[in-house]
Amino acid sequence: MNFKEDELQHYTLIEIEQILHQHERSLMDFNDMPKPDLKVLKELGNSLWRQEQQYDVLKEGEEHHKLFNQLNPEQQNVYKAVLESVYNNMGQLFFLYGAGGTGKKFVYKTIISKLRSEKRIVLPVASSGIAALLLPGGRTDHSRFKIPLIVTEDSICEIKKGTMLAELLIKTDLIIWDEAPMSHRHTFEALDRTLRDLLSTEDSSASEKPFG
Known part of the structure; x- marks a missing residue:
């Protein structure tokens, strides 16, 4: 496969790398070529990450504005506490308790739209398929x-x-894990052990933290 110099100038380094990858080649094979950020390449090659980055920021922002204006004082307290933990990387755990119809999912949706409007990654899961369908981009806990x-x-x-x-x-x-009390404690313990192990690759202290 050959590229003319005037053809290459129409491509970004990322695009060139992707084209070469299709032919089982890499920019690393060419000493005189500039190299793209390997971290960026890794992210672009992660279809799961790309999927979570495809939400319409403007649409999510509009949805958040609509939902936030309907929160009652107690719901706002939950909203603020969760976002404070996210923004300050505090890694806190929250258990939101309330009878059916008290607006727990409404709070979840407000938080989800806020974070997605900022290109942050939030994974909503539920213990049942029906509950998962009621969350934006929701999946069952076993599936996710x-x-x-x-x-x-x-x-x-x-x-x-x-x-x-x-x-x-x-x-x-x-x-966000909806209907958490419906799951056996062993499911939480399995996820706890897994996240501690995964997150400790970048932060050794994560192995001692709940859910990493």
Whole structure:
């Protein structure tokens, strides 16, 4: 495969690398070529990460504005506490309790739209398929985190380091788990062990933190 110099100038380094990859080549094979940021290349090659970056920022911002103006004082307290943790990288855990119809999902949707309007990654999951469908971009907990169907006290999620899902979880700003009390405690313990292991690759102290 040959490129003329005047043809190359119409491509970015990222695009050239992607074209070369299709032919099992890389920019690393050419000593005189500038090299793109490997971290950027890794992100672009992660389809799961790209999927979470495809939300319409303006649309999410408009949705957030509409929802936020309807929050009551108690819901605003939850909203502010969660965002404070996200923005300051505090890694806090919150348990939102309330009877059906008290607006828990409304709070979730408001937080989700806020973070997605800022290109942040939030992963909403639920313990049942029906509940997951009611969350924007929601998935079941077993589907998203590869939790074994049969979990024991020693189970871990089927997520290997360096995979697209592992890299996505490392970059995730917030996980929202709806209907959490419906799940067996072993599912949370499996995710806890998995996230501690994955996140400790970039921060050794994560292995001692709940859910990393």
